[in-house]
Amino acid sequence: MGWALLFIAPATIGLVALYLWPFLSTLIKSFQDVPAFGPATFTGVDNYTELLGDGEVWQAFGNSALYTAIVLLGIPLAVVLAALIEQAGRGRTVYRVLFFLPVVTLPVAIGMVWRFIYNGDFGLFNYVLSWFGIDGQYWVADPRFTIYAFAAVGIWMGLGINLIILGAGLQAIPKAVYEASALDGAGRVRQFFHITVPLLSPSIFFVTILTVIAALQMFDLIFIMLRSVNNTALADSKTIVYLFYEKAFVQFQQGYGAAIAIVLLIVIMIATALQFRLQRSWVFYG
Template structure:
């Protein structure tokens, strides 16, 4: 056995890299020149221009114009004069603003309460092997596409205190029904119920599309683990359907804050319950088109715009805690 007595060679030191100055450093292409940056020119803007013109004309410019009008006062025959923040000071001290805001919030909460009902109905319509499922979907969706004036006319007859079918039905249980659309408190409940009923179809269509994206294997695995139908609905359906639920909540909230046509068509403009039942948009309509106070109405419109923006921003913040991407 021989022992190698040669001294091992030392490991060569790593080659030192020298940082070259940017002046002589070679670029990504041969010859040390940098490749020219590609530009698409003005062609993409040409195709987007019609959309930008439409958005600017019908959305952005009216907002800017309304914001300016909110700082002006108008005479009977027109002509705007700058009045500063007088309209906003007057608005802050008007009790009708807070009454309208409360009515709008109550209406929004009642309509949003229909979303769990829509989730339940969409789940039933998504049951495998259900006959006439498409017919039921169309039946629920019809009120959403119908004209609000036609819906309001039908429900106005149904809510009639003397011969309406609503009072006739609750009378079968020994309950004396009120005059729904002419009694403070009951009028807002009646309008809110119609809003809930007419929005169910849209919510069911969106939620039904979300249900179809849930893999059926998850339900099979949950069933093998012994989960009941209610457990599957709570632990599988609702979490995976949360993006669709969030979308429906956003759209329903914005639509509810814009309540006007349904309220106006059911109650009318001379109903004595209007001061206790009007929404924010009805308050804007009353100031701008009945009282002809355009500057004050513009201030109301800006408050509505700001409230919708704040509520939507809060919903987008909160959705991070319950919406599963």
């Protein structure tokens, strides 16, 4: 008991001082009008009612949801690629290293490189599209496309980590299972759907949870690719965390910003709980 306290003390003190307390003070602020300087005034649920009628907030939630939904498409892609890498024999490590490169690159750097690639006039992406006779777009300057453009980068960035986690899951599947089904005459594609996917489902589930939490909190890309330049697409492309940042740190409305953040937290918790509920129907614990 005494030992347990000793072990737990540093983490708990840190948690309370650096996470729990800041969280609670944000929670309190969400019920206040907080000017940039000077005392706050208690305003009850005003921030929350204002938020419900604020088109900007709804749009930001919509953008975050869309971004998350698209980034989730990266998971089936990662499952297929992980399975392919598993079969690649020699050269496996080379593939893993290549797919992992974006993970070890500074997000700021990634944002810069992709902003350049997405440039509507002289960007590489439109140039490649032109080889196939496809008309280019202003990917990060046209609000119709920004979220999709970000999501593509999001998938690209996250693939490396997902592949490693899924790869580890694949290696844990006993080879005998495959051998038995091969004797039954199952082809590679059938094996993939009947053995790999079900037996890998716990890892897929884990990756899904991580992806959703991270995607709902997307901030860096938009900050680097849109805010630092005078971009008119920004107005329609804000994600929810970006909006929080803008309200709390740029526009002197910490109370309102806090309320946005609290609502986001509730959304994340609901999404996570939902996934845990849903996993019963598709995750297979052998």
